Amino acid sequence: MKTEFSIEQLADSQTAVSAQAIRKCVHCGFCTATCPTYVLLGDERDSPRGRIYLMKEMLEKNQRPTAEVVRHIDRCLSCLGCVSTCPSGVDYMHLVDHSRAYIERNYSRPWHERALRALLAQVLPYRHRLRWAIRLGRAMPSLSRGGSLGALQTLARASARANASATDTPTTFAKRGRVLLMQGCAESVTRPAIRAATVRFLNRLGYDVVFARGEQCCGALVHHLGREAQALSLARATIDAWLRVLESQEIDAIVMTTSGCGTLVKDYAHLLRENDVYAARAAKIGELAKDVSELVAPQDLVAFAQPRTHRIAYHAPCSLQHGQRIGERPKQLLLAVGFEVETPHEAHLCCGSAGTYNILEPELAARLGERKADHLDQTRGTVIATGNVGCATQIGLYSKQPVVHTVELLDWATGGPEPEAIRIASTAPRR
Numbered sequence: 001m002k003t004e005f006s007i008e009q010l011a012d013s014q015t016a017v018s019a020q021a022i023r024k025c026v027h028c029g030f031c032t033a034t035c036p037t038y039v040l041l042g043d044e045r046d047s048p049r050g051r052i053y054l055m056k057e058m059l060e061k062n063q064r065p066t067a068e069v070v071r072h073i074d075r076c077l078s079c080l081g082c083v084s085t086c087p088s089g090v091d092y093m094h095l096v097d098h099s100r101a102y103i104e105r106n107y108s109r110p111w112h113e114r115a116l117r118a119l120l121a122q123v124l125p126y127r128h129r130l131r132w133a134i135r136l137g138r139a140m141p142s143l144s145r146g147g148s149l150g151a152l153q154t155l156a157r158a159s160a161r162a163n164a165s166a167t168d169t170p171t172t173f174a175k176r177g178r179v180l181l182m183q184g185c186a187e188s189v190t191r192p193a194i195r196a197a198t199v200r201f202l203n204r205l206g207y208d209v210v211f212a213r214g215e216q217c218c219g220a221l222v223h224h225l226g227r228e229a230q231a232l233s234l235a236r237a238t239i240d241a242w243l244r245v246l247e248s249q250e251i252d253a254i255v256m257t258t259s260g261c262g263t264l265v266k267d268y269a270h271l272l273r274e275n276d277v278y279a280a281r282a283a284k285i286g287e288l289a290k291d292v293s294e295l296v297a298p299q300d301l302v303a304f305a306q307p308r309t310h311r312i313a314y315h316a317p318c319s320l321q322h323g324q325r326i327g328e329r330p331k332q333l334l335l336a337v338g339f340e341v342e343t344p345h346e347a348h349l350c351c352g353s354a355g356t357y358n359i360l361e362p363e364l365a366a367r368l369g370e371r372k373a374d375h376l377d378q379t380r381g382t383v384i385a386t387g388n389v390g391c392a393t394q395i396g397l398y399s400k401q402p403v404v405h406t407v408e409l410l411d412w413a414t415g416g417p418e419p420e421a422i423r424i425a426s427t428a429p430r431r
Contacts, residue, residue, distance in 0.1 A: 001022050001023060001024075001025045001026070001027065001052070001053075001056065002023075003019050003022050003023050003056065003060060004060060005019045005059075005060055009060075009062075013273065013274060014094075014098045014101075015059065015098070017091065017094050017095070017098065018055070018059055018094065018095045018098045018099070019060075020091065021052075021090050021091040021092065021094065021095040022052060022055070022056045022090075022095065024088045024089055024090045024091070025049060025052050025088060025090050026088050027049050028049075028087065028088070029047075029049060030085045030086065030087060031047065031048040031049060031081075031082035031085055031086055032047045032048070032049070033085065034081035034082060034084065034085045034348050034349070035047050035048055035081060035082055036077060036079060036081070036349050036350045036352070036368055037075050037076065037077065037364065038050075039349065040364065040367055040368070041075075043072075045072045046072055046075050046076075048076075048082035048086075048090075048092055050072070051072060051073060051076060051096070052090070052092070052095065054069050054072055054073065055073065055095060055096070055099045057069075058099065058102065059098070059099065059102060064106055064107070065102070065103045065106055065107040070103055070107055070109075073096065073099055073100065073103065074360065074361065075361060075364065076096055077318070077350045077352070077354040077357050077368075078093070078096060078097075078224055078354060078355075079318035079322060079349075079350035079354060080092065080093055080318060080319075080322035080323050081318065081322050081348055081349065081350065083322055084321070084322045084325075084348070093267075093323075094270065097223065097224070100224065100225070100226035101226045101228040102226075103226055104225070104226030104227060104228070105226075116359075116360070117225055117360070120221070120225070120356050120359065120360075121221070121222045121225055121227055121230060124185065124186060124217075124221050124356070125185050125216070125217030125219075125221050125222060125230075125234060126185065126217070127185055127188060127189050130185065130186065130189045130190075131189050134189065134190070175206035175207075176205060176206035176207055177206070177207055177208070177252035177253075178207065178208040178209075178210060178249060178250060178251055178252060179202060179207050179208070179209055179210070179251065179252055179253045179254070179255045179295065180210055180211070180212060180242060180245050180246075180251050180253070180254045180255065180288075181195070181198060181199065181202075181209050181210070181211060181255050181257075182215070182218070182254060182255065182256045182257070182258070182261060182265075183195070183211055183212075183215050184217070184218070184256075184257075184258050184261055184389075185216075185217040185218075185221070186221075186258075186389055186390070187257065187258045187389040190389060190393065191389050191392065191393075191405070193408065193419070193420060194257055194389065194405045194407060194408060195257065197405070197407050197408040197410075197411035197412075197416060197419070198255070198257050198292055198407050198411070200411050200416045201292075201407055201410050201411040201414060201416065202255070202292075202295070204304060204411075204414055204415060204416075205296060205300060205301075205304070205414075207252075207295075209255075210245060210249065210251075212238075212241040212242050212244065212245045213241065213244075214237070214240070214241040214244075215237075215238050215241040215242065216234045216237040216238045216241070217234045217238070218234065218235065218238055218261040218264055218265050219231035219232070219233075219234035219235040219238070219264060219271075220260055220261055220263070220264040220355065221355055221356060222234065223264060223271075224354075224355050224356070225356065231271070232271070232272070232275075235264075235268060235271060235272065235282075236272070236275075236278055239268065239272075239278060239281050239282060239285055242254060242285060243281060243284075243285075246284075246288075251288065252288075253288055253289075253290045253295055254285065254288045254289050254290065255290055255291075255292050255295055256289065256290070256291055256292065257291075257292050257387070257389075257405065257407055258388055258389055258390075259291055259317045259319040259320040259323070259324065259387045259388040260317070260319045260323075260355060260388055260390060262289060262290075262291050262319065262320075262323075262324060263319040263323035263324055265285065265286065265289045266286050266289050266324065267286070268282035268283075268285050268286050268289075269282045269283040269286045291320065291324060291326060291329075291387065292387075292406075292407050293320075293326065293329040293330040293333055293387065293406065293407075294326060294329060296333065298332050298333055298335070298336035299336070301333060301336045301337050301410070301413075301414060302336060304337075304414035304415065305336070305337040305338050305413055305414060306337075306338075306413055306414065306415060307337065307338025307339075307413065308338065308339060308409075308412065308413055310339060310340075310382050310383050310422070311339070311340040311341075311342065311379075311380050311381050311382055311383075312334055312339045312340065312341045312342070312381050312383050312384070312385050312409065313341075313342050313343075313344055313376045313377075313379040313380075313381025313383070313384045313385070313401065314330065314331050314334065314341050314342065314343055314381075314384075314385050314386075314406075315344070315347070315351065315372070315376060315384060315385070315386040315391060315395060316328070316330070316331070316343075316347060316386075316387070317351075317386055317387050317388035317390075317391045318350050318354070319388060320387050320388070321347075321348070322348075330385070330387050330406040331343070333406070333410055334385065334406065334409060334410070337409075337410060337413035337414060338413060339409065339413065341385075342379040342380060342381050343379075344372075344375040344376045344378065344379050345375045345378070346371070346372075346375055347375075349368070349371070349372065350368055350372075351368060351369055351372040351373075351391050351394050351395055352364065352365035352366065352367070352368030352369040352372065352394055353365070353369075353388070353390035353391050353393065353394035353395075354390070355390065358390075358394055365394070366398075369394050369395065369397060369398045370398050372394075372395060372398070373395050373397075373398035373399035373400075374398075376395065376399055376401065377399055377400050377401060381401065382401060383401060383402055383403075383404060383409070383422055383425075384399060384401050384402070384403040384404070385403075385404055385405070385406045385409055386403065386404075386405065386406065387405065387406050387407075389405070392404070392405060401425070402419070402421035402422050402424070402425035403421060404419045404421050404422065408421075
């Protein structure tokens with residue numbers, strides 16, 4: 001696509017990256033088949049190539065964003081399905097991130113939208129605040145039958161129900177190596193059983209697991225809200241906390257169990273590329289960052305496997321299959337320990353979680369969640385596995401089956417306890 005950015009505009013590195021991405025787009029339309037909002041709405045402005053045109057006009061002409069443009073960009077889930085199918089290599093991820101930051105600086109949203117976004121930015125990335133918010137959500141009467149507040153309360157209650165008693169204390173008997181496990185923000189509060197299962201599983205395979213004192217949210221939640229300064233601040237604080245551990249201990253990998261976080265952490269070098277102090281630090285962190293499914297190979301699990309009879313319906317989070325391009329690895333691990341695994345129809349489409357999307361765009365998110373759950377429930381799977389806490393929570397709102405993290409199943413199949421969601425489902429009356 002032809003662009004007309006000025007030399008002065010291109011001196012800004014973000015604009016230069018966006019201009020390069022726009023120029024690569026040839027409007028072939030391959031992306032429309034993998035864009036969830038275009039599949040639902042059929043509106044060209046809600047397709048990647050349509051949004052690219054809107055973003056080009058806004059950025060190139062330094063336009064004040066209009067409500068219409070903002071609406072169509074807000075509807076993007078940042079699922080990156082378009083990136084997986086683009087034959088031209090368009091860097092849509094950095095383009096839409098830049099556009100969101102531009103909108104945040106140059107557009108005045110209605111007061112209720114500003115208030116909700118500010119609330120999310122000041123609560124979700126901070127563990128103590130999120131715990132109190134969940135307690136409040138459980139105690140409050142129904143806020144509404146729909147809308148963002150209703151969605152927020154529903155998610156809070158679903159997360160609270162999923163909470164299981166679990167220890168965060170790692171054991172230390174290193175044989176194979178030592179890893180730093182990312183604590184995260186939302187996952188550690190809403191699904192602590194995932195972290196406990198990860199520690200057990202990695203210990204069993206010979207890894208010593210340690211945590212970093214002072215670690216913050218990775219910044220992904222606010223980054224996708226366009227709150228650039230807050231995202232950078234959280235990223236720097238987390239990098240500092242991790243580096244203190246790296247300087248005092250030999251660490252083989254920084255392991256993440258939330259794939260949405262993993263996608264941003266692996267991109268820290270780009271996020272902090274202009275910071276003379278943090279650019280090299282961010283690159284080092286990115287090299288060490290691994291999803292938990294990347295740390296072990298299928299053959300590593302054979303000796304530990306205690307095969308279970310459950311058939312698994314596997315949902316690959318967008319941040320794994322499109323963001324990190326490792327969506328099949330968890331499935332391979334599940335097969336290695338003896339599970340039967342099925343992939344649902346439209347496996348490439350987003351479930352509608354997408355960070356805060358299910359709160360900010362509850363109607364579209366609900367349609368995507370119901371569609372995803374229906375496809376998963378149509379498989380022969382009796383358990384749904386995924387690798388992202390947001391996906392697990394979102395799908396759990398609509399599916400008839402228990403939803404667990406992949407690592408919970410790997411822990412169970414190699415000698416750990418039965419995941420609580422499966423145990424509860426096995427004793428509950430069928431819906």
